[in-house]
Amino acid sequence: MPHDYVAPVGVEGIYIINTGKWRIQHPVLAEEKCVKCGKCFMFCPVGAIKRRDDGYHIDLEYCKGCGVCSHECPTKAIQMIGEEGK
Amino acid sequence: MSHVEVMTGNQAASTAACLARPDVIAAYPITPQSSVVEDISKAIAEGKLDALISEVESEHSAMSVLEGAALGEARTFSATSSQGLAFMYEPYFRASTLRLPIVMAIANREMISPQTLWASAQDSLSVRDAGWIQYYVENNQEILDTILQAFCVAEDKRVLLPINICYDGFYLSHMSERVDVPDQAQVDAFLPQCYKPDHIYLDPDRPMAVDPLTNGDLLMEYRQKHLEAQQRALTVIEEASEVFFNLFGRHWDGCVEAYKIDHNTKGAIITLGSMTGAAREAIDRLQSEGLPIGLIKIRVVRPFPKTELRELLSGIKAVGVVDRNVCFGWNTGIIYQEVLAAISGSPSIVHQPFIAGLGGEDITIEMFETAARQVVTLAQKKNGSRDQETIWLRSVSEEVHK
Ligand code: SF4
Ligand code: SF4
Secondary structure (H helix, E strand, O other), X not given: OOXXXXXXXXXXXXXXXXXXXXXXXXXXXXXOOOOOOOHHHHHOOOOOEEEEXXXXXXXXXXXXXXXXXXXXXXXXXXXXXXXXXX | OOEEEEEEHHHXXXXXXXXXXXXXXXXXOOOOOOHHHHHHHHHXXXXXXXXXXXXXXXXXXXXXXXXXXHHOOOOEEEEXXXXXXXXXXXXHHHHXXXXXXXXXXXXXXXXXXXXXXXXXXXHHHOOOXXXXXXXXXXXXXXXXXXXXXXXXXXXXXXXXXXXXEEEEOOOOOOOEEEEEEOOHHHHHHHOOOOOOOXXXXXXXXXXXXXXXXXXXXXHHHHHHHHHHHHHHHHHHXXXXXXXXXXXHOOOOOOOEEEEOOOOOOOEEEEEOHHHHHHHHHHHHHHHHOOOOEEEEEEOEEEXXXXXXXXXXXXXXXXXXXXXXXXXXXXOEOHHHHHHHHHOOOOOOOEEEEEEEOHHHOOOOHHHHHHHHHHHHHHHHOOOOOOEOOOEEEOOOOOOOOO
């Protein structure tokens, strides 16, 4: 930590909580099935899905593996895959 | 120049608060505290104090308002009692764990039930483990002086914690005494307006998330630092007392005061708050009879001044603790348990719990004499049991049940 934090704040340089550590399964997005509706992006509770010009991308650093994106996807483009050893 | 006024404890508190030039005050009326904030309101209405006062609908909101204000770099003040403090419990905890230097007077009042309005430290002692610093004071002058010192300690970068100044309801809140009131320039010199937080704040130019969901690992780090800050406060409290003494000429021994204790003293009575006055009288009387008994007044309960207390008790054979509160589940008072924890490494000291004065009952000089004689007896006894049953000091001859 670059700064001596004494109170609970969220600023650049402090890892408040790593929801990615909670994951026991992760989403895999099949681009050919995706219609770019943006539902997964809207529903992801931790904001792990990013919108880019070419479509939607899942950032596994914060993805907690809840499966909400997979549940909401109208074309079943997102599969949840169990993680080894969890 | 300072001047002398006759004022109640609540007036001493509001006078001190105004002299500290707070930016924001928020409180909800509750007996016996109400006139503290009434007087501050009046000072603002008359243009004597340039501050914002928020007349909230509950104590829960009062503390929440002050937290927002303190995050916005304001100097803040409030006052409460008893059920009001209980209603404030949730934001009360947050004030300390966000490390906000809020100062709040507590006019101590017994907790229900039965319905009661009168003195007991049950209210504030029940929240002693919520991370605040807690002073307990003896008279109206000490209320005024300690509130000024509290701002100084709370805002110190080594501390950054909220502080309660607790004083017995009615015995001090409504009793008039002579109080030396310092002038504004003296207080400004002691307490400059320079609180500028760099640990937590709401500032559009320096955006940050305040109080985010935080993992246990980091939470443990914050708790550890909070506990360390409490320990550092022991020194900062002593320093503030010294600086105050040099400027104003009144000395309130930092965390603990020893009264008439020397190398001949065999027994000690321990007190908190306004009862100390009667205890001093009793000790004077018994010492004039030649009894080897002295007095220790605990002024700061959080952080608990264990080292200083141990040193004071090093030559003592027996100690009696008079509590105006109860420690449910231990069949004693709360301060007794605190003292016991502090002296647990001194197996030669016999300790006697007393409970007195609940619900505003008077703790008389005679009761202190009874308590002190019992302590002297224990001090002189060879091989007495260390574990004494609690003695309840109650006024005799009243028929409670018809
Ligand atoms: S699994 Fe949950 S956390 Fe991960 S991307 Fe999908 S919705 Fe977000
Ligand atoms: S919800 Fe499914 S179809 Fe819609 S953008 Fe996300 S992955 Fe693509």
